[in-house]
Amino acid sequence: MATVITLEPRRWWALTALVASMLTLGFDMTILNVALPTMAGELGASTGEQQWMADAYVVVFAALMLPAGLLGDRYGRRRMLVTGLGIFLAGSVMGALAPDVTWVVAARAVMGVGGALVMPLALSVLPSLFGPDERSKAIGVMSAASALGMPLGPILGGWLLDHFWWGSVFLVNVPMVGFGVAACLFLLPETRDPASPRVDVMATSLTAAGLGALVYAIIEAPTRGWGDPLVTGFLAGAVVLLAGLVLRERRAARPMLDMELLRHRGFLVNALTATLVTFVLAGLLFLLPPYLQAVLGHDALGTGLRLLPMMAGLMVSARGAQPVVARFGPRAVVICGLVVLAFAAFLGSRTAPESGYGFTALWLAVTGLGFGFAVVPAMDGALAALPADRAGSGSGLLMTLRQVGSAIGIALLGSLLAGVYRDRLDVTGLPARAADTAGESVVAAHLVAERTGAPGLAASANGAYVHGMGVVLLVCGVAALAAALPAAVFLPGTRPAEGKESGSPAMAGPEADARQ
Numbered sequence: 001m002a003t004v005i006t007l008e009p010r011r012w013w014a015l016t017a018l019v020a021s022m023l024t025l026g027f028d029m030t031i032l033n034v035a036l037p038t039m040a041g042e043l044g045a046s047t048g049e050q051q052w053m054a055d056a057y058v059v060v061f062a063a064l065m066l067p068a069g070l071l072g073d074r075y076g077r078r079r080m081l082v083t084g085l086g087i088f089l090a091g092s093v094m095g096a097l098a099p100d101v102t103w104v105v106a107a108r109a110v111m112g113v114g115g116a117l118v119m120p121l122a123l124s125v126l127p128s129l130f131g132p133d134e135r136s137k138a139i140g141v142m143s144a145a146s147a148l149g150m151p152l153g154p155i156l157g158g159w160l161l162d163h164f165w166w167g168s169v170f171l172v173n174v175p176m177v178g179f180g181v182a183a184c185l186f187l188l189p190e191t192r193d194p195a196s197p198r199v200d201v202m203a204t205s206l207t208a209a210g211l212g213a214l215v216y217a218i219i220e221a222p223t224r225g226w227g228d229p230l231v232t233g234f235l236a237g238a239v240v241l242l243a244g245l246v247l248r249e250r251r252a253a254r255p256m257l258d259m260e261l262l263r264h265r266g267f268l269v270n271a272l273t274a275t276l277v278t279f280v281l282a283g284l285l286f287l288l289p290p291y292l293q294a295v296l297g298h299d300a301l302g303t304g305l306r307l308l309p310m311m312a313g314l315m316v317s318a319r320g321a322q323p324v325v326a327r328f329g330p331r332a333v334v335i336c337g338l339v340v341l342a343f344a345a346f347l348g349s350r351t352a353p354e355s356g357y358g359f360t361a362l363w364l365a366v367t368g369l370g371f372g373f374a375v376v377p378a379m380d381g382a383l384a385a386l387p388a389d390r391a392g393s394g395s396g397l398l399m400t401l402r403q404v405g406s407a408i409g410i411a412l413l414g415s416l417l418a419g420v421y422r423d424r425l426d427v428t429g430l431p432a433r434a435a436d437t438a439g440e441s442v443v444a445a446h447l448v449a450e451r452t453g454a455p456g457l458a459a460s461a462n463g464a465y466v467h468g469m470g471v472v473l474l475v476c477g478v479a480a481l482a483a484a485l486p487a488a489v490f491l492p493g494t495r496p497a498e499g500k501e502s503g504s505p506a507m508a509g510p511e512a513d514a515r516q
Helices: 008-043 047-075 077-096 101-129 132-163 173-187 201-224 229-251 259-263 265-295 300-306 308-328 330-348 357-384 388-424 432-438 442-452 457-490 510-515
Strands: none
Touching: 008 047, 008 077, 008 101, 008 132, 008 173, 008 265, 008 300, 008 442, 047 077, 047 101, 047 201, 047 265, 047 388, 077 101, 077 173, 101 132, 132 300, 132 357, 201 229, 201 388, 259 265, 265 300, 265 330, 265 357, 265 388, 265 442, 265 457, 300 308, 300 357, 308 330, 308 357, 330 357, 330 457, 357 388, 388 457, 432 442, 442 457
């Protein structure tokens, strides 16, 4: 089993290394979203290609999360963390030097390999370092670190885009990775569980192929149509591959995808809640930068600054979640967070092209509050249900679900937006080629309007994009409310660790579920 560190100063210094690792991923998450409109203009990327630049990372991330957790369990979590940061650095350099969209997508996939090693292993170390009373605070600190990277990333990325070429947004990862590696080597103790299952190459391949096929079908559907043979073929292939994964894991003596964990009510409902919230946030971060840049006319730096209300709300709620949970219990806080998130989405769906930024800032701040109050106690509850000897594989499963939610959020909500935008866009009088280009994205429509002088095209594109954004936000609001119902019915009113003598996450088993 993993070594438990008992000296409190060592625990909190070790948390510094985990924070540095999470901060690196937090930077990258939002820098790319701010850069996408600029990259779309300079590389000629359609909405679908922009989705792949974002989703190449999260698909690989999700596919490799489980084996990454097992590698850390068997060979050392610190060692794999440092390895992941090194791979992430290589992908960042590759992205900075990429000559076209294809190379950017490939670089993002390499970065996904590195991120898959960093994220679950940073989380899996927590149960080894902190007991139940401290773990919620530690999760809040790590969530705040990710949240800190999210607003700083767009601001720094926007400044870089205003002064340098688009590839410079990848180079900001170089010093961050260097600091993260140094912190891990000098501050983080090595923990491992050599008895963990071996990495299942076949299961990993089924995961990657199944998720890739699913995301490809969702992204291509708005352009080709849901009845297109290629789209239906990839959807059917995804179902077969993912079903094969589940069957293989259910028959395995030591499965990589631990299906038994999904039988624990606390883990399952908390994990699905965190996945749904991640689905919403990923979709929002994909659609907001084009709205702020193309529709409202702000530059890249201005776009980064105008995402601050959502990041501020997220940081406030991440820091405040622990005392609120202690006062009212995790179920009440998760439900309220989901309801607030739904309210923010419904409010945002009222945005019009002439609304201006003030109204947008309001619902963005409320969105951040709802996200933090929903996801922090949900993550804590899910981690509390993990046996200590399966911390790596269990946290890997949790983060895999969240990354699947992120990938599908970008693919599904981005495709919904693209379909509505294309249907509402007025391209009357444009040559066929120019009309096709304008239908690819709102950024492309503005470029076509500048080059052709087409009257009303830019205004039509703005109206079509904002309408599509409103439809997406309505879907997000309904999804958040739908998630609140099972949370209200199935989540426990108190933390799983309460009332236990040991206070160890290893105690969160069937007996705990019975008491819940």
